Amino acid sequence: MKFLPERFLTTDGKEDEGVRDPATAVFGICPERFAAYAQLWISVACLLMVFDIKPGVDKDGRPVAVEAVFESGIMCHPKPFNCSIKPRSEAAKAIIKQTVGLIG
Template identity: 35%
Template sequence: MNNDLATFRDPHLFMPERFLKADEKTLVVIPNAREWRTHAFGFGRQVCPGEHLAGEMLFINAATTLATLNIGKAVDESGTPIEPDLNYLPGIINHPKPWKCKIEARSPKAAALLRQAVECVA
C-alpha cells in the first residue's frame, strides 16, 4: 500500500536513507505515507484488538536482537563476504529469497542472557 510511485521513487528498493535529509539525522516527512501499523492491523471498526500488544512485542524483540547480537553478511571459505540475493519470490505474498547471514552474540554475557530467555519460553 506504500508503493505509490508519486510518493516513493523506486518503492521496491531497500533505501532507508530515503527517510533522512542530507544531514542524515533529520527525518523526511512524507505527506501521503501511512505508518505500517495502519495497513497490517486493519482500519476503522475492523481494527485488530491486539495491535498495541503486537507493536510492543515487535519493539522488544527488535531491541533485544540489536542489543545482544551482531548480524552481518555470511562469508565463504576464503573469508569473502557473500552478497545476498535481493530478488523476490513470486506469489500471493511477495517475499525475498532466502539468504545466508552471520549471527553472533555480542559478548558471553549477551549469549547467557539469550540462553536464559530461551529457557524461560520453553
C-alpha cells in the same frame, strides 16, 4: 517490488492522508496494531542486544552481499540468504542460554 517512495504521494505530488499508508492495508482498523508495533520493537531490540547480525562469508572469509529477493504471495518472505548470527559477547551468550532455558 521496486523502491518507489513517491508511490505514496498523490498525483499532485502531495503527501497522501494515510490512504495508501501500508499500515492501513496491513491493519485496517485493528485495535491491537499499537501492541503489534510495540511487540515488534521489543523483539528487534532484544535480538540486536544479544546478537551480532552480519552478512555471511564465502569460503575465503569474504562477506557475501545480501540481495533483497522475496518470495511472491500474500505473505512475502525473503528467499534464503547467507548470513551470520552470533552472540555479541559472553554476557550476551549467558542471556541467550538463560532465555532458551526459560522457553525449553
